[in-house]
Amino acid sequence: MFETSETKLRAVRYVGIISAVGDRMMVAKGGLTGLDNASRSFPIDSWGLDDLIVQRATATLNGRFQVQPVTYNRAAFAAVKDSVMTPVNLVRGDPFAKLLRTEVSPRGLDAYIVITKAKANIGGASGKIEGVGLITYATVVESYSRIFTLYEIRVIDGRTFDVIEKMAAAPLDDTAQVRLPGPSRPTDGSVSINTGDGRDESLRRAVIDLIVRSLPTTLNDMHLAPVR
């Protein structure tokens, strides 16, 4: 019961990596909004973010673990939602561990690294943002936007389906005036906010940059990367 994650990880050799982060891009508003402040989203499957994440994570983990290719129902992992009853989220079993039993092949690896969307409360009526997206804050004198990639990583035991470790990707630095609880960066002039069709190359590049910079750090902080 009180075994450390480090102890549990010592027995892990074969792992599979699952990523369900990059199916849609969320566009949200905050601050001095109009009455309609609902967020919207558009598909970004064509960006191949989940393949990129698996590829990068594999490169980081190789040397400590033997990463095995796995097939999985990405939509099922992407569709998991938190309960509005906050305590329920604490006491119910991990929903991703349950999905591992039915939606992943092959089974029986020592552990699975599951990378899914993280959520963040942005205050007020705008509620929560999650996964990949762009948020625009409006104030009396200016508007400004940030691109974000909020994700969390679980290490789940492949036999007991217990969550060995879980961690959300952290902000890349603490020097921004406005922050989000995960990798984010301000938009520059090259990013169009209103594209809405997933064909904006500069937006895709900005998201990939956030993933590429944050993923090795997060895996390293979880003690999953080989010690160099």
Added chain:
Amino acid sequence: MSPGTQVFICSARIALRRVVLAASLAAFGAIVRSAAASGQTAFTLPAPPFQLPFLPSPLGNWTLTIGVGGEYGPDFEGANRNELSPVPIFSVHRAGAVEQFRGPRDGASISLIDFGDLQAGLAGKFISPRTASSSSELSGLGDVNAAFEVGGFIQYFPVDWFRLRNETRQGFGGHHGVVSDFSADFIVPVARGFTVSAGPRFTWESSNAVSPYFGIDAAQAAASGLSVFDAKGGPHAAGAGAQVTYRIDPHWEVHSYVEYERLLGDAANSPLVTVRGSANQTTVGVGASYSFDFKIR
């Protein structure tokens, strides 16, 4: 409050805490100076040697906020004299987590139901003891013990810039009544890091909540020279408040607020207020805080 986020804000009026706070500021000063320059986490703590089931993992980046403020407000509820009290500021939360708007009068609270724009959960407040020796106006009225008020809250944001909130709490200790605070706040982000908020307030209290502070029995009347008064519950106070917060840079934030309320009903009619105090109650506060990140891995 989302799972994994732990926020603790406390305030007190004792000098000992001021000393502890000053020592903490000094201790952290050297650490955070280098961190601020580099933009990295100030320090890294090792993960705890075991993990408890059902509790979120502590791994990751956290933000520690420390600061100090001052509050200039009534000596006691109904007083016409004000006093200055130090207010320590201390909070720990997930790095980058956006803190919900918080009014100066809000009690400590934690959400159990969270729809994003609608939240409800537990709320609590500590009411300082009232000692007769602390003020000549209270002479002969005896002491009122400290009270703990425990209950629930519900708040709704129809839009990002407007909040409706109610806290209803049952008292224990100094009083055993029910207190219900209503507030509305317009929250206007003027510029990046600069927010102004303001709105009306209203408080209803039951007889058991009003009586210990504003009722005067025969013995107290004889000792104080005030007339006997049976304080009943009902509308207790109405007023307005305003708050300004300004984030100077990613680390420093300053804030200021003013809260005015006029006592109503038997609180306003009590001889303690009509003879020796005032129904007009104004509180002004200022504060500054410093935030920096640390990591648990």
